[in-house]
Amino acid sequence: EVQLLESGGGLVQPGESLRLSCAASGFTFSSYAMSWVRQAPGKGLEWVSIISGSGASTYYTDSVKGRFTISRDNSKNTLYLQMNSLRAEDTAVYYCAKGTYSTGRNCFDPWGQGTLVTVSS
Amino acid sequence: EIVLTQSPATLSLSPGERATLSCRASQSVSNYLAWYQQKPGQAPRLLIYDASNRATGIPARFSGSGSGTDFTLTISSLEPEDFAVYYCQQRNNWPLTFGGGTKVEIK
Numbered sequence: 746e747v748q749l750l751e752s753g754g755g756l757v758q759p760g761e762s763l764r765l766s767c768a769a770s771g772f773t774f775s776s777y778a779m780s781w782v783r784q785a786p787g788k789g790l791e792w793v794s795i796i797s798g799s800g801a802s803t804y805y806t807d808s809v810k811g812r813f814t815i816s817r818d819n820s821k822n823t824l825y826l827q828m829n830s831l832r833a834e835d836t837a838v839y840y841c842a843k844g845t846y847s848t849g850r851n852c853f854d855p856w857g858q859g860t861l862v863t864v865s866s
Numbered sequence: 867e868i869v870l871t872q873s874p875a876t877l878s879l880s881p882g883e884r885a886t887l888s889c890r891a892s893q894s895v896s897n898y899l900a901w902y903q904q905k906p907g908q909a910p911r912l913l914i915y916d917a918s919n920r921a922t923g924i925p926a927r928f929s930g931s932g933s934g935t936d937f938t939l940t941i942s943s944l945e946p947e948d949f950a951v952y953y954c955q956q957r958n959n960w961p962l963t964f965g966g967g968t969k970v971e972i973k
Contacts, residue, residue, distance in 0.1 A: 790953055790967075792955075792962040840910070845915060850898070850957035852916075852955060852957055853910075853955075854912035854915075859909060
């Protein structure tokens with residue numbers, strides 16, 4: 746059974762940093778792209794970033810480019826999201842999601858349960 | 867950026883009725899459109915990928931159709947567990963984008 750377990754969320758002040766982790770199990774981690782998708786309280790889904798199975802390719806939505814960095818450690822079956830210069834509008838539940846392909850533009854199945862990031866002074 | 871517009875925003879139906887949800891893209895996404903279901907307090911679940919392919923374990927009452935800019939998710943006969951929010955997502959262009967969602971509520 747595929748399992749994705751996010752951690753690292755919490756309350757931070759504007760301008761601060763946070764690193765999210767997603768521990769994966771139940772599949773060959775390096776064979777699939779992985780992504781972060783967020784959902785602000787009471788709002789819809791917003792794709793944030795994706796990394797290919799090898800880690801060679803990464804893509805970001807414009808609003809996080811230059812502030813967020815996605816990475817993965819295939820030896821540890823773990824996905825990361827380093828979030829710097831956080832803003833109030835980054836407040837959301839952040840989901841880790843497994844891509845359906847190893848690279849490129851994906852859809853996502855399954856998703857983790859999410860970790861809440863709150864940016865507030 | 868491709869904008870996905872879902873309609874209606876809310877659909878009020880009774881169990882056993884047929885649900886028809888629409889997703890319209892601002893430009894062609896070929897058949898690279900997926901549908902997800904999200905229940906309160908839960909993560910989204912993939913229902914349909916590439917417009918018409920059911921994901922693993924998804925019941926046959928869920929079906930998807932369309933190509934280009936107009937897509938439809940149909941639930942042939944609503945079960946109590948189907949009342950939820952449904953999102954479409956395109957993977958034809960960067961950035962990947964989601965629609966705003968359709969809430970299917972009990973009438």
